Amino acid sequence: MAVRNGSDPSALYARTINPQFVRMLRVLGFDRTWVRGGNEYLYDSAGERFLDLLGGFGMYALGRNDPGIRAALVEALERETPGSLQLGVSELPGLLAQELLARAPASLGRVLFTSSGTESVEAALKISRAATGRSRVLSAEDAFHGLTLGSLSANGCEDFTGPFGPLLPGFDRVPFNDLDALERALQGEDVALFLVEPVQGKGVHLPDRGYLEGAQELCRRYGTLFGVDEVQTGFGRTGTLFASEHWGLEPDVMPVAKALSGGYVPSGACLFRAKVFDRVFDSMEHAVRHGSTFAPNDLAMAAGLATLRELDERRLVERSRVLGERLLELTRPLEERYEVVADVRGLGMMWAIEFSEPKHGRTSWRLLEKTQPGLFAQLVIGPLFHEHRILTQVAGHKLNVLKILPPFTIAEAEIERFAEALDTVIAHAARIPSAFAKTALRASAHLLR
Numbered sequence: 063m064a065v066r067n068g069s070d071p072s073a074l075y076a077r078t079i080n081p082q083f084v085r086m087l088r089v090l091g092f093d094r095t096w097v098r099g100g101n102e103y104l105y106d107s108a109g110e111r112f113l114d115l116l117g118g119f120g121m122y123a124l125g126r127n128d129p130g131i132r133a134a135l136v137e138a139l140e141r142e143t144p145g146s147l148q149l150g151v152s153e154l155p156g157l158l159a160q161e162l163l164a165r166a167p168a169s170l171g172r173v174l175f176t177s178s179g180t181e182s183v184e185a186a187l188k189i190s191r192a193a194t195g196r197s198r199v200l201s202a203e204d205a206f207h208g209l210t211l212g213s214l215s216a217n218g219c220e221d222f223t224g225p226f227g228p229l230l231p232g233f234d235r236v237p238f239n240d241l242d243a244l245e246r247a248l249q250g251e252d253v254a255l256f257l258v259e260p261v262q263g264k265g266v267h268l269p270d271r272g273y274l275e276g277a278q279e280l281c282r283r284y285g286t287l288f289g290v291d292e293v294q295t296g297f298g299r300t301g302t303l304f305a306s307e308h309w310g311l312e313p314d315v316m317p318v319a320k321a322l323s324g325g326y327v328p329s330g331a332c333l334f335r336a337k338v339f340d341r342v343f344d345s346m347e348h349a350v351r352h353g354s355t356f357a358p359n360d361l362a363m364a365a366g367l368a369t370l371r372e373l374d375e376r377r378l379v380e381r382s383r384v385l386g387e388r389l390l391e392l393t394r395p396l397e398e399r400y401e402v403v404a405d406v407r408g409l410g411m412m413w414a415i416e417f418s419e420p421k422h423g424r425t426s427w428r429l430l431e432k433t434q435p436g437l438f439a440q441l442v443i444g445p446l447f448h449e450h451r452i453l454t455q456v457a458g459h460k461l462n463v464l465k466i467l468p469p470f471t472i473a474e475a476e477i478e479r480f481a482e483a484l485d486t487v488i489a490h491a492a493r494i495p496s497a498f499a500k501t502a503l504r505a506s507a508h509l510l511r
Contacts, residue, residue: 071095090440091448099126102472104453113452113476115466120263120294123321123382123411124372125469131324134368135361143360154363161370162318162331165303169312171336175358177328179293180208182317183257185332187212188352190255190287190315193341197231200247200256200286202238206264207257207291216257219264221459238262239270244277248284255315256281257289260305264458266407266414266465274309281314287338289315293330294412297321298373298470301383301410308409314338324369329362378470385470385477386410392481400488402427402438411470415484417442417462435460442487450483 072093076084087093095107102125104112114126124131144152159173174189176182191197201207205218214222215229223229236243238258247253258277261268274290281288290313295305299321302308306316315338319330342351356362373379386408393415396403401420408414417438419427430437439462446452457465468477 091444101125101127102469102476110451112447113480115468115480116453116455117467117469118325119455120299120320120412120467121323122325122469123297123299124324124369124378125471126325128324128372128471130372131326131365131368134364135326138360138364146356146359148355152360154360154367155358158358158363158366158370159331161367162333165370166316166333167304167306167312169314169335170316170333172334172339174332174334174339174352175362176319176330176332176354177357177362178208178330179317179319180210180213181354181357182293182319182330182332183207183213183216183291184210185352186255186257186289186291186315186317187216189332189334189339189342190289192351193338194254194285194287196252196254196286198253199233200244200253201233201235202258202262203235204238204262204264204267205235205257205259205291206262207259208293219458238267239273241273241276241280245280245284248280248286251284251286253284253286255287255289257291257315259291259295260309260311261295261300261409261412263294263412265416265461265463266409266412266457268407268409269309274311278311278313287314287335289313289317291317293317293319294467297369298379298382299410299412299467301379301386303373303379305409322366322369323362324365324372327359327362327365328356329366330357376471382410382470385468385472385474386413388474389413389477389481392478393484396485396488399485402491403488411468413468414457414463414465417464436462438462438491439464442484442491445487445490446483450479450487452480452483 072084084093096104097107098105102114104114143154155175162173163170174185176185187199199216201216201218203218205216207213207216209222212230214226215233217223218235234247236247256277260274278288290306290311292304292306296318297303300308306313314335316333318333322331323329343349390406390408394406396415397406401422402417403415404418405416436456436459439456442464443454443456446454454464454466457463
């Protein structure tokens with residue numbers, strides 16, 4: 063790599079890529095120069111170590127720079143594999159597809175490789191429409207399915223969709239956890255696909271008892287394909303290899319990505335029921351109706367195979383479940399301890415805490431919310447980062463929800479340290495809400511300037 067000594071990565075990024083992103087980092091105080099990552103830790107240029115609970119938005123399920131995956135990539139490079147043949151096939155894609163299907167719900171029988179989660183969703187949309195002869199697509203309100211135009215059209219978040227309209231026609235949304243609304247939308251028998259996250263990533267919203275099973279049954283009744291978006295929840299994130307296993311689901315379509323890459327190589331896939339896939343790829347003439355230049359490339363396939371091997375050999379999916387239970391055990395008491403904590407929820411290593419207006423200190427809370435909705439959560443992640451060296455995230459724009467996606471390889475002691483730090487930060491906010499309000503006003507004024 064050509065790295066110039068003494069160069070300022072933030073200045074270069076601002077000059078050549080996105081100056082507003084760099085500006086935002088500086089306002090939040092997150093403008094560190096990161097020089098190294100290892101497992102659950104990030105290291106900055108000053109030599110300070112930070113606990114990374116953001117996890118690349120779920121990409122680093124096995125931590126950063128996992129040596130087993132790195133060794134598999136080095137081996138693939140040294141073997142000088144043929145790479146993407148385009149008009150030909152190599153060994154690694156078939157091997158990874160075989161391993162994915164062996165672990166996925168039994169309803170799925172074909173794999174189409176992609177380079178990202180949004181590309182996997184695009185494949186789901188296109189092929190579902192072609193296979194059914196229908197054009198409508200349903201998704202859930204507050205859903206997140208990606209940022210390319212098709213997947214964006216299925217998103218339920220105005221902050222992402224608003225600036226880019228008009229979006230694609232034929233896309234509608236129904237409330238999450240509302241089977242009656244779903245059935246009304248399906249009754250016209252013109253919906254190709256209902257696409258739903260088993261656990262909504264934006265806010266970590268869990269399904270009500272019977273919701274996903276009921277949605278699957280309604281889709282069968284009205285001839286709609288049932289799609290489960292496992293881009294974020296897949297590969298152990300919720301304590302089972304795929305979140306679908308919690309509810310015994312048998313989807314027709316299942317996009318995956320993120321953790322499949324091992325954090326090294328852009329990678330994704332969309333798994334299909336064989337009869338759905340074969341309706342579209344139904345002849346030699348139609349053998350290349352959909353594809354992607356960089357998928358399946360041999361490095362991505364090697365990373366995927368190594369990721370599955372590491373998950374199996376190190377029993378990391380089980381570890382995700384156990385650590386997730388421990389995390390809830392440590393943090394659920396915060397609901398009783400602090401009025402400002404409305405809910406603590408999670409499944410496996412997918413966890414969130416939601417804040418809401420307390421009975422005492424309403425004036426300060428409302429001042430914060432008037433300044434900027436969701437500002438309280440922002441003011442929690444700040445002290446976690448600056449005072450406790452813990453990187454977390456707000457679950458969505460204008461949401462008072464703090465979310466973490468830790469690697470499954472994290473030490474239990476670090477889970478305990480996070481819980482203690484969170485308790486300390488919330489206690490500080492509860493004791494001096496007026497000080498928090500003043501801090502919020504200063505931060506907001508700085509941001510607006």
